[in-house]
Amino acid sequence: MSIVFIKIPHFYKKCHRTFYSSINCKQLRKNSLALWQEELNTEIKVNIENHWRKEVINDIRSNQKLKSFYVLPMFPYPSGNLHMGHVRVYSISDTISRFQKLCGYNVVHPMGWDAFGLPAENAAIERNIPPTKWTLSNIASMKQQLLQLAFDFNWDREISTCDPAYYKWTQYIFLKLFEKGLAYQNKALVNWDPVDKTVLADEQVDDVGCSWRSGAKVEKKVLTQWFVKTTMFAQKLYDGLNNQNLENWKDIINLQKHWIGECNGVVVNFKLKTNTGDKLLDVWTSEPHKFIHGSFLTISSTNVAAQELASESVKTLTAYNPVTGAEIPVYVSDDASYAEGRDVHIACPQTCEHDKHLADILNISVEDYHVDVEGDGKKAIQMAKSKNVGGYVVSSKLKDWLISRQRYWGTPIPIIHCPSCGAVPVPYEDLPVKLPEIKSLELGIQTLATADDWINCECPKCHQNAKRETDTMDTFVDSSWYYYRFLDPQNNMLPFDKSKLEGNTPVHMYIGGKEHAVLHLYYARFMSYFLHSLGWTPNAEPFKKLIVQGMVMGQSYKLKSSGKYIPPENVYQVGNDYKEKGSDEPLLVQWEKMSKSKYNGENPSKLLETYGCDTTRLLILADVPPATSRRWSDATFPGVLNWQKRLWMTMQEFITHRKNDTICKSNNFTDENFTALEQKIADSRNYFIANTTYHFKYTQKLSVGISRLQGLTSVLRNKLPPEIIARSEQFELTLASLIIMLSPITPHFCSELWAGFREAPGRICNNSSMIKWDNNVLEQSWPVVDDDYELSFLCKVDGADRCELKVKAADLPNMSQEMALEMMLKEAQVSKRITRGILKSKYELYPECRAILHITSIKKDNVIKVAAN
Incomplete structure (x- = not known):
């Protein structure tokens, strides 16, 4: 082992009159580019990033003895190009990840791809190439862009939902749902997208009846579909929102509660008897005693069963009540008072005046007798649960999750339909059921129904000829459990090992857009609760703390006369008014979500070329907290750019003064004055460390933390005498603390600033346990305030x-x-x-x-x- 000894000059008498610093040369980190005589510009920033890229990207600090911290940004759909929303969410997660590492945690910060779905399939059809090829190409492109931004992802945990190694386990979980009676098939009046030619869940249709994807007006169709009985967990999901361990959920709790609804009723699964067989009929009531004493059912004329039966000319309908084991008559009537979201009503005239009036309208005779409403209600619920036919509490408006999609590019549903055995699950050992390979979509193969060689198979039970299910799963199924797979991505025996979840779940910090705060979050919570009921997970709730980031907004211009959007280059300003060049027509100016069609987008690649990745990350995080929409404007840039220059100049001056023997040996200050100035710097250091830590660790208001670091920079540049800069232990410690605290946001830039300490002779605070001078800045510990502060x-x-x-x-x-x-x-x-x-x-x-x-x-x-x- 080679040891270097550096003798420190006499002027460092404040710390030690003479001391030596031993440095292990094997641990000596990379030197700076030694450009301290240059003025900071984009070229230097880019050179710095190239110089430190390997160290920044390969920041793989790990110690299994340390506690884990799971930082999870929502994984993206691989469109091929990052947009500013991606840059913002991953800049937030990367900053938190690097901060937690500095705080001594083993950080899990994974990345993957939500790769199935209609956009990829439609794009593949347009280009006449397989969706697989298109998707993998996009993944490669976006991964390269993420690497250019130097995000600190655990690429060894990378997953893609279109990979059979992943969707094998999505199918495995589906079979568990099927075994428990939570995945079932039933005819339903569904939302049909005439453009994308697939079914949409109610949640995927907007308030005016249009598809969330294509924007087309949704049509209604009766189709046999696959559902997941999310309603069975409604009460638990509702009550779980009151969990004191949930942090920063704020209005998301109200959104989730509103979606689930007040669980004030009970569902039991009846069977409607028809000429063509039995049909499932979910019966909801807020008065569960009716499941024992109800004498008839009514269904609305809009009910799917009612519409089908009208065409069958059936005059008498009956339904099997699984609680009592009896059959009761069913009437088609619009006179019943149906609960919100329901079109089936169970009537008990003995206890309900409305039902008695309904019986009179339908000419049904009523026998009077006493009913123990409370006691028989509890009994009915218990009987339904014991027979596994319902009995769970749910709101009337909440529906089960419709997961069938009639397109090719999705996870195949692992069910085989046999003429004799019915719906038979694919044996576990035969998973995954892979998508059939196609060379292109030229022949119009948009659904699995046209893939004859793939469809025709053998029934696993009776070995007769059978057919595979041709629907694929909604992509929300893939993303409902991915956060667990990230923790055990190489497992070939199970979706994940429970032991890998210990200490990592619930996810410590989940980061994503508010647009996913209802659907995705609801489905993910349901799946987590289901997996917990199987004993697979340590906790029911999947996510502890939420960071819901606002959109990146761009300024748009459109004609007042027609609403047509105008590119910024075709706009000129007169006073406070904006007009179109050429026509002089007045324009409306507003901030809107970035979009190509509105000409208000910003290309991340352009930003990287202009400013480099560190500055781009700093620009996206400065000014407003993550939860607030970010109005993207060049007018906000100068403050950040000037701050970087001031930091650069601070290190320049530190090196220059430290090398100046005249300054270092100067006696212009008495010990008392020197100590007074040092105390001011120390107080500022402690104050800004406490404030920055508060916002980085607890509020995640990173922009406020950044402003505190700007304040600390001002302290170091507040006309301090050269003697203080050169000789002060507190100046050196404060500058080091500042660089460490900024490093989660600008890791390359701070690596270069940190290496600047090696350009300056001597080390005053060498005995400080806060600083590990032999290590680079990414291997430091987050600064803490002094004990007596x-x-x-x-x-x-x-x-x-x-x-x-x-x-x-x-x-x-x-x-x-x-x-x-x-x-x-x-x-x-x-x-x-x-x-x-x-x-x-x-x-x-x-x-x-x-x-x-x-x-x-x-x-x-x-x-x-x-x-x-």
């Missing part, structure tokens, strides 16, 4: 700030809610605001940063409430 302890009374105390950083983590309350009640600013007493209190402890005590006092209008409690 006093952190903020704020008390809010009825929402208003009333008192702020200071608590030493070493003591704050040990301060309990009881201690905090006792401390604040001694303060007059607090006690005089609480005249009647305390209604409730809430204590927020952020150990490295601050503490906040919220007190709600008793007012006149809540005295009664307190007494009741």
